[in-house]
Amino acid sequence: MEGQAILTTPLANTIGVWIGAFLTLMIFSFLYRDNPFYKFAEHLFVGISAAYWMTVAFWTTLIPNLFARLWPSHMGGVLPSAVGNEREWQYVIPLVLGLILLTRLVSRIAWFSRWAMAFVIGFAAGTNFTRYLQSDFVSQIQSTMVPLYEPGAGVGAAIGGIFSQLVIVGGVICAIIYFYFSKEHKGGFGKAARVGIWVLMAAFGASFGYTVMARISLLTGRMSYLIQWVSGANW
Amino acid sequence: MRRYAVLVIILLVGSHLPASLFAQEPTDSAAVLELVTVPPPAYFEVYDTPSDHGGNITLEWGLSPDDGDGRNNVTGYQILRGEGPTGYFEMVGEVLKGTTQFVDNTADEGTQYHYRIAAVARTGLSERIMAGPVVSRQQWFDRTRANLLVIAVLLVIAISYYIYKGAIGSDLYIRKIAGLEAVDEAVGRATEMGRSILFVPGIQDMDNVQTVAGIAILSNIAKRTATYETELDVPVSRSLTMSVGRETVKQAYLEAGRPDLYNDDIVHYITDEQFGYVAAVDGIMVRQKPAACFYLGAFFAESLILAETGSSIGAIQVAGTAMPTQLPFFVAACDYTLIGEELFAASAYLSKDKKMMGSLKGQDAGKAIAMIFIVVGVGVATLAAITGNDGLTAASEWLRRLFSLNF
Structure with a gap:
């Protein structure tokens, strides 16, 4: 309980922010080249996380999913909710x-x-x-x-709809042909496979842009943390 | 006088008794009127929910005549459950007007229940009608997935047939896969340069098929590194992957006739933490400068970090994953990329094992069947949309249902 109280003090928060900021800078230093600061942060990260995940696995997997099911009456000190349950022999x-x-x-x-x-x-x-x-x-x-043509739409919408459905159906067929390993990609089969890989690359391009945007937002978040640290806003 | 006094006392005591005492036999004339005038649901039936894991009972009823029609004063339905036709009934659900079905998912498997339902109006309840008995049971076979069973059996037959053909020595053709041709090139380059090979089997555990596929390829690469006496380094992020990786590499070195070159440190655990693992692998790359890097397995946000670092040290890089969001990064930063299905085909392709190639051919048969059904399905759906023919529409619906998850 005392530990929890200490962690909530402003001093502990300030120390935490400074440690976080320094470790962030140490990791970012890898962008320049490998160096002792990066090595220190890397080893600290690996050591702490390995121990952390081992502890998490013990308390969230082994205890509730194994020991508490086989010896529920002995779990009073660690998992009181399991006491009184029947032993599950399976x-x-x-x-x-x-x-x-x-x-x-x-x-x-x-x-x-x-x-x-x-x-x-x-x-x-x-x-x-x-x-x-x-x-x-x-x-x-x-x-x-899907039907290639849906009646009832206007001319423009009908043409757009047909094009859209053709892209879906044709794209799927050609992509499957690309992943067909039993036949050499020659002639018409080869051309269809070529279209298939274009379809895949177009999809990858869209996915690339989308994911990079998400990563930029992560970078922005970290930069914001550092700016707040420099300005003293978060400590 | 005494008679009046007794009457007053009785009235006073009676007015303070709980109303629930009179719930079974209401004496209020207005309430009696409502009970008579709110019509109950048209019918009520209950049955064990089919194709489930037990514990569910389905209730169906017809709308009360005053639900959306008539006096239109029904606001919902009240559902009660008891373990006999008489005795205590507990409320298990209330649903809004217009509803005709309710699934009681709080039933105990094997217990016999009776249900009562009443229409609820603003001023009271209808007569409660009862249905039952009903017992919830677990079903061993989900009939709604019967189509999946048929498709799975067809695929298994196709795969088994080609495995059999492979086993009896038939010639099975597999087209060239560029990314896998590069494996020999990468191992040869590392050998010539006298540098190591880094193999990353993704960050998932052995319950992920991509990790299994990656480890299967590791077996082939390990045989080559054992043959050429090239150093191999396999950092992993899961303890079970480490155990399986060690067994795989050990077996490969044994088959290559070089068990003396094997040591447990070839496959070593780092941490389960995603970015802790990436930081360590990046460190290994810039310090050991491997000549070739293989990233084959399930990857997430670390894919580009790994591939960019590998690119910065000038290593030849071969990647393979079935994670659609990470493939673009590998395509952009690596020399060769195995896209999705190619990762799973790689092991058969590299080993040239007839049985594995037979399995691959069987999967191709599945793809051919898929293409045929797509073309037929699209053709029938298009004709049905154009002509409006009932038979074609029904055929189109049936085809779509054949490939649905609720046949």
């Missing part, structure tokens, strides 16, 4: 798989850890198969099944 399976993974630490039985890895990769392949089948295959086909 969680013995991930516990065993986790322990098998740790056999890597003993070279004589390290091969055993491959079983747990195989389980994770097999699980990923199986669950992702249906997920990608839905999102990347089935939904894509359905979204592309």
Whole structure:
């Protein structure tokens, strides 16, 4: 509790702002070249974040998702909400798989850890198969099944609509042809594949501009932090 | 006099009793009038919600004659639930007028319920009508996804067929993929220059198929680095990726006949933190100056930072990801980029393993089927729109439904 009180004092805030500003400048110094300041910030960042994520994984994954399910009555001091819950025996399976993974630490039985890895990769392949089948295959086909012409629109709108639908349908077909590996890209097939890669590049160009704008806003945010630090507004 | 006094006492006590005591048998004549005059829903039925994981019961009813019509004074419907036809009923929902369906998602699986519904008017409730019993059950098969099962089975058959063809030694043609031809070039260049090769398998864990694809390519690259005695460096951001990466590289060095060159430090963990990892990999790049950098896996905002740093040290760079937002950065900053599907094809292409190539050919069959359905679907939809023919319209709708997530 005392720690929390200290962190909310103006002095702690001021110290935090100064540390943040210096570390920002140290990281930015990489734009010039690699230097001891960057190395210091890099190692500090890596060390703190590795420890932080290990702690987060322990308290947000292992405790609530494993220990609290297998030994709920022993969680009074760490997760009171779990006390009184029934033990869920199926969680013995991930516990065993986790322990098998740790056999890597003993070279004589390290091969055993491959079983747990195989389980994770097999699980990923199986669950992702249906997920990608839905999102990347089935939904894509359905979204592309659009009529090229919608009656009832004016001449201009009709021409615009036809052009728009042709771009969608033609673009999708040509892009699929580009990713068709069983046939050489020659003749008409090759030309369609060429159109497909143009479509992809046009999409990438739009995405590039959009994402760069988002990154600029991040840079603006950091610069704003530094300007406030220089002017003393945030400390 | 005493009789009057007793009567007054009874009236006084009665006026202070809670109104709920009279709720079952109202004595107010106006309330009785409302109960009679607000008509209840036209019908009411309940059933276990189909194709769900249990715990849901669907209620359907016909609108009260005074809902949107008649006296038009119905404001909504009140839904009650009990575990028997009599006894205590708790309120589980209230819906607005014009609604004819409600899903009770608070039901306990296996428990028998009865439901009551009443139309709510500004001045009172209609007669409550009851439906039930009903029990919520979990279904093992989601019938609304039956189309996905058929499509998946067709794809599996196509892939299995080509894997079989590959296994019996049939010649399976795969076109040249420029980005993958560059792998040998990059390894050869690093060997000639006497510098290392950096391999980054993305920042996701082994439950991401892009990471799996990246690690599969790492296996091929590791065989080449073992053969040419080139230094390989694989920094990773996930502990499980490190374990799988080590096993993969170890196996590759073993298959290349150079287990003596392998050591665990080739694949090393940095941190799970995205930008902490990027800062460290950038540091590795500028200090070790690898001759070739491979970025193959799932990437996010770090893609351009990595590729720009690699470009600044003059390394030949080969990238591959299926993240649409990061591909532009790799295309702009790298020498070769594997776009989406090419990343997944890479392992089969590099290894020339007949079974893997068979799998790739099977996926191509799936793409051919997709193209055929798109062309047919667009043709039928266009004809239906132009002619207005009912048969064509129905066919177009059916085709769209065939590729929907709720068949």
